[in-house]
Amino acid sequence: MKNVTEAISMAEAFGRTVAYRRAINEGLALSDALSRAYGLRVNEALDLAEQYRRRANGVVSDMIVASTAITEQDFIDIMEAGHPPGFTDFRDFIQGDHTYRRALFRAILKSQNADRGFIDGLRVTVDVPDVFDRGSEQITNTASGVTVNFTRTFRVPPEVTITHKGGTVVAVPKLVGSVTTTGFNAVLEDSSGARVTGSFTWVAQGY
16 A cells, blocks of 8 residues: 545635726616797899999090098199199290190189189180291192102191292192191193193292
8 A cells, every 4th residue: 555645725805806897888768859940041132233334524634543541621722733644834825936745724713802713715826836848849740740758747738839930831829628737639721721831930928
């Protein structure tokens, strides 16, 4: 026989069990749905306007632009002593010879009582120096005559005087058509009205 010895130990175990639990609550709500209908009314107004268009009685050619607001007195000063762009200030007119390119005339009326003055008629007369041009021409073609071109510059058609200078017969010079600012056409006619050759002198006077 074999003797076997086994040791048995007795121990008292003290244990604590911990349980973890997760509680999930879900809420469910019930509600009555109340539906309402909303309406939006849109009104559009259409206006029709009749316009009577016509040309203006005045023309505005220039404009004065200011960087700041102007007072009523500033506006009066502009009207009384001011000038449109491109012109100098207005000044009293003195008779004499003036050299200018463009000019504006203004009439100012002042009343001594409550009545408002008005202009019944106003006429401005400008007399410029006359421009003269002259020369002589020879007519060799009796049918077409001769075309004369001015060497001076005229603003309006000048007055032309033609004098017969010489030829085989006595003739009268005549203008064909009208005189323009650049020239005229002329022929020579004898006493019977037939066109002839010859020469003439001419003088043009205008401005």
